[in-house]
Amino acid sequence: MTHPAAVAPTVLRPRWVVGGVVAVAVALVLGLTVGAVSLPVSGVVGELLSHLPFVGSKSSLSAPQAAIVTELRLPRVVLGLLVGALLASAGACYQGVFRNPLVDPYLLGAAAGAGLAVTVVIISVTAATGSAGLPLAAFAGALGAVGLSWFVGRAGGRRSAASLLLAGIAITSFLTAIQTYLQQRNSDTIRQVYSWILGRLTTADWGDVLLVLPYFLITAAVLLAHRRVLDVLAVGDEEAAALGVPVARTRLVLVATASMATAAAVSVSGLIAFVGIIIPHAVRLATGSSYRIIIPLSILYGAAFLALADLVARTALAPAEIPIGVVTAFVGAPFFILVLRTSPEGRA
Amino acid sequence: MKFRTSLLFALLVALCVSLGATPAGAARSEASNADRKIVSLSPTATEMLFAIGAGDQVVAVDEQSNYPTDAPVTDLSGIDVNAEAIAGYKADLVVAQDDTAKGALDALGIKLLVLPAANRLSETYAQLRKLGKATGHVDEAAAVVTKMTADLAGLRAEVPDSSSKPRTFYELDDTLYSATSKTFIGQLLRQAGFRNIADAAAEEGSGYPQLSSEYVVDANPAVIFLADTKCCGQTAATVAQRPGFDTIAAVTKGHVVTLDDDVASRWGPRVVELFRELVRANQAL
Amino acid sequence: MAVLAAAGIVADLGGARILDGVDLTVASGGWVSIVGPNGAGKTTLVRVLAGALAPREGRVLVDGDDVRGLRTRERARRIALVPQTPVIPVGVSTLDYVLLGRTPHMPFFGSESSDDVGRAHGMLERLGVGALAGRSVESCSGGERQRVFLARALAQEAPILLLDEPTTALDIGHQQEVLDLVDGLRAEQGIAVVSTMHDLTLAGLYADELVLLGGGRIVERGPAEEVLTEETLRRHFGARVSVLPGAHGPVVVPHRAPGKAG
Numbered sequence: 029m030t031h032p033a034a035v036a037p038t039v040l041r042p043r044w045v046v047g048g049v050v051a052v053a054v055a056l057v058l059g060l061t062v063g064a065v066s067l068p069v070s071g072v073v074g075e076l077l078s079h080l081p082f083v084g085s086k087s088s089l090s091a092p093q094a095a096i097v098t099e100l101r102l103p104r105v106v107l108g109l110l111v112g113a114l115l116a117s118a119g120a121c122y123q124g125v126f127r128n129p130l131v132d133p134y135l136l137g138a139a140a141g142a143g144l145a146v147t148v149v150i151i152s153v154t155a156a157t158g159s160a161g162l163p164l165a166a167f168a169g170a171l172g173a174v175g176l177s178w179f180v181g182r183a184g185g186r187r188s189a190a191s192l193l194l195a196g197i198a199i200t201s202f203l204t205a206i207q208t209y210l211q212q213r214n215s216d217t218i219r220q221v222y223s224w225i226l227g228r229l230t231t232a233d234w235g236d237v238l239l240v241l242p243y244f245l246i247t248a249a250v251l252l253a254h255r256r257v258l259d260v261l262a263v264g265d266e267e268a269a270a271l272g273v274p275v276a277r278t279r280l281v282l283v284a285t286a287s288m289a290t291a292a293a294v295s296v297s298g299l300i301a302f303v304g305i306i307i308p309h310a311v312r313l314a315t316g317s318s319y320r321i322i323i324p325l326s327i328l329y330g331a332a333f334l335a336l337a338d339l340v341a342r343t344a345l346a347p348a349e350i351p352i353g354v355v356t357a358f359v360g361a362p363f364f365i366l367v368l369r370t371s372p373e374g375r376a
Numbered sequence: 377m378k379f380r381t382s383l384l385f386a387l388l389v390a391l392c393v394s395l396g397a398t399p400a401g402a403a404r405s406e407a408s409n410a411d412r413k414i415v416s417l418s419p420t421a422t423e424m425l426f427a428i429g430a431g432d433q434v435v436a437v438d439e440q441s442n443y444p445t446d447a448p449v450t451d452l453s454g455i456d457v458n459a460e461a462i463a464g465y466k467a468d469l470v471v472a473q474d475d476t477a478k479g480a481l482d483a484l485g486i487k488l489l490v491l492p493a494a495n496r497l498s499e500t501y502a503q504l505r506k507l508g509k510a511t512g513h514v515d516e517a518a519a520v521v522t523k524m525t526a527d528l529a530g531l532r533a534e535v536p537d538s539s540s541k542p543r544t545f546y547e548l549d550d551t552l553y554s555a556t557s558k559t560f561i562g563q564l565l566r567q568a569g570f571r572n573i574a575d576a577a578a579e580e581g582s583g584y585p586q587l588s589s590e591y592v593v594d595a596n597p598a599v600i601f602l603a604d605t606k607c608c609g610q611t612a613a614t615v616a617q618r619p620g621f622d623t624i625a626a627v628t629k630g631h632v633v634t635l636d637d638d639v640a641s642r643w644g645p646r647v648v649e650l651f652r653e654l655v656r657a658n659q660a661l
Numbered sequence: 662m663a664v665l666a667a668a669g670i671v672a673d674l675g676g677a678r679i680l681d682g683v684d685l686t687v688a689s690g691g692w693v694s695i696v697g698p699n700g701a702g703k704t705t706l707v708r709v710l711a712g713a714l715a716p717r718e719g720r721v722l723v724d725g726d727d728v729r730g731l732r733t734r735e736r737a738r739r740i741a742l743v744p745q746t747p748v749i750p751v752g753v754s755t756l757d758y759v760l761l762g763r764t765p766h767m768p769f770f771g772s773e774s775s776d777d778v779g780r781a782h783g784m785l786e787r788l789g790v791g792a793l794a795g796r797s798v799e800s801c802s803g804g805e806r807q808r809v810f811l812a813r814a815l816a817q818e819a820p821i822l823l824l825d826e827p828t829t830a831l832d833i834g835h836q837q838e839v840l841d842l843v844d845g846l847r848a849e850q851g852i853a854v855v856s857t858m859h860d861l862t863l864a865g866l867y868a869d870e871l872v873l874l875g876g877g878r879i880v881e882r883g884p885a886e887e888v889l890t891e892e893t894l895r896r897h898f899g900a901r902v903s904v905l906p907g908a909h910g911p912v913v914v915p916h917r918a919p920g921k922a923g
Binding site: 219348 | 455456549551552577578585586587588589590592593596608618619620621622623624657
């Protein structure tokens with residue numbers, strides 16, 4: 029038996045972090061070198077190096093090829109990393125707040141709200157404005173829906189996590205019903221709406237990256253700061269309060285942060301499913317239930333996972349693109365079946 | 377009893393045969409076709425009907441039929457066909473793109489003529505002739521076909537002769553769906569002297585592959601045709617803003633051609649206008 | 662000097678009046694045990710004392726401060742609560758669980774120091790479950806768990822300890838161990854203890870003062886000898902008992918129904 033004093037509290041092991049960083053690096057490298065158009069690896073490396081100051085190398089690629097690397101692949105891969113990190117960390121946070129390992133970031137209505145807002149914009153705005161207003165609509169819709177769930181969940185003085193969850197389910201159903209009705213009445217817009225809903229990084233550019241980056245930095249900082257607090261919340265509202273955590277206020281901060289992360293992700297990439305559940309859950313199964321581990325690793329592995337999924341989405345049937353939500357679902361469903369069959373009793 | 381029944385039956389048959397066979401009957405059916413009231417649920421058919429001179433017989437057209445502008449537009453839908461609503465117009469003939477409404481229209485005693493989207497020019501001509509017959513405008517229909525054939529041949533002669541055909545990207549929507557040479561528009565592009573970059577992208581399949589930005593940038597087409605100006609707001613300016621597209625020859629040299637979505641998707645009389653745009657684009661290179 | 666003083670507590674739960682005018686004081690180093698039949702409101706009273714439930718009337722003062730007015734963190738530093746059925750988190754080791762008790766002493770966004778870890782280990786050792794430090798809480802037996810729950814509360818190092826049925830799952834030996842430990846701590850560190858207990862004899866053995874809760878009010882109050890009388894127990898519990906004088910306090914002995922020969 030281990031000597032008791034040698035037992036240490038659960039901490040983030042460096043090797044897991046290194047693994048995460050390596051995964052991100054691999055996703056980045058593969059994402060830049062592999063694609064619908066095959067480019068020589070040396071050419072890609074040369075192109076990237078030529079952009080670094082003080083390194084005097086020149087690129088061997090033609091202008092269109094260089095554009096593929098720096099204007100198409102690089103922002104897309106970076107965006108995939110950011111969106112994956114946002115969704116996975118938001119999912120992990122929600123799982124901690126609601127004490128339920130099967131919760132995803134769209135639970136409080138973010139997906140339904142964004143979908144409805146996008147549908148309304150596509151229907152009512154003429155084609156002249158194109159798709160310029162969609163990211164803003166998606167962001168506002170997502171946050172609006174979560175806010176609505178928050179207020180409905182608090183009605184009558186109830187402040188529990190369970191009532192918030194129920195409100196989220198109700199709001200989601202309601203908004204989805206409205207969206208479906210609108211699509212029925214405007215069936216010529218269905219294709220456009222669905223192509224957004226299934227999620228895509230196809231139109232990623234540096235503008236999107238800059239849009240999302242501040243949200244990533246802020247939400248990651250807040251969630252990382254709260255990782256121990258999420259562990260305390262695991263013992264329930266009353267006990268957590270007895271241990272000194274201001275539960276209602278903390279829950280508000282956490283839900284707001286995770287919702288903002290989800291809204292930012294959804295606004296640039298549509299609704300990508302499964303990332304927010306699979307990654308935190310996989311981390312939990314591999315390393316245990318402490319959010320001190322789950323939050324940072326969700327950020328790293330969520331980023332790598334989505335960037336790699338996007339790689340598959342754009343190369344499996346090149347030059348056609350599989351919507352990325354389809355790829356993550358293809359991975360997600362077998363993953364859950366595997367989890368069901370192999371998890372030992374007592375490990376959720 | 378048996379003898380009398382069979383006699384009655386024979387008389388009945390004789391009556392029917394005699395009625396159907398009279399030359400007067402045949403002439404009547406041609407003339408009566410010209411009195412038919414028509415509902416068109418297909419924008420292409422609407423254009424055809426007006427082109428062959430049957431426009432005054434058209435009592436209602438679907439909401440998408442926006443050409444010619446004096447067509448009697450209603451809020452009938454060509455996709456969700458509502459037989460009751462059609463019956464309200466007291467039509468004798470309905471022209472539609474598919475036969476989903478056949479059962480309901482049969483029950484109402486309304487004739488249905490199905491004209492799906494043509495796959496090649498010969499089908500377009502055949503459709504024009506069919507409409508000519510169904511509306512009693514056979515000669516006008518033949519004249520339209522003759523003119524179209526002549527105009528197209530004339531335009532074909534103007535296509536610049538070049539040993540290396542310029543590459544083109546034909547954009548159907550803003551998610552980069554395109555059309556291969558198997559399709560109607562693909563054939564027109566080929567006849568206009570272009571090489572279609574979508575051909576390499578789909579060996580099997582529907583003829584409408586989705587391309588990726590990388591693929592289009594790498595293919596570096598000399599001309600880009602936009603068939604999504606109305607539906608999706610695409611212009612030369614929006615195309616130039618897409619990441620990586622500013623390196624494409626078509627963009628840098630100003631050969632991004634905006635087409636009218638409707639003209640570019642209805643295989644009717646205005647195909648000639650479309651072809652003219654394609655040829656002009658090739659000449660401008 | 663009363664470190665915990667409740668005055669005129671009226672509390673409702675789910676529309677029903679549970680407590681109807683309760684006063685209770687505990688001095689530093691004192692031990693008050695709340696006894697009473699099921700449904701008398703013992704747990705509700707404990708929650709009000711802990712500041713978890715707001716009373717409709719009355720106040721609870723902790724060292725002179727209204728417990729409801731304290732910030733959550735400050736309250737956690739002054740009061741430690743072991744509820745009757747604590748939540749058992751999944752996949753958490755007993756060491757990590759006890760470390761949760763150090764939360765009010767750690768920076769809000771920080772992590773535990775080696776000092777915190779040392780104290781947590783120490784607390785597990787004192788409760789005889791030191792060897793279970795690496796085991797998950799849910800894999801411990803009922804008795805082991807109850808001691809782990811107590812270890813977490815003790816790790817808070819608060820001057821007031823509220824225990825709701827702390828010994829129900831323990832065998833007689835462990836019951837004594839745990840209560841002896843709490844007794845020792847209050848002597849050593851002047852911790853004020855309020856507990857609820859079903860076992861009347863045990864309650865009387867360790868507490869300075871017993872408080873009998875019946876129908877939402879305090880019906881008897883005082884040292885064990887005064888409160889634990891046959892008449893009182895018959896009236897408020899509906900139980901047939903004899904109360905015998907024991908070496909250290911009254912012993913409550915239940916009777917079988919008359920007519921059933923042994």
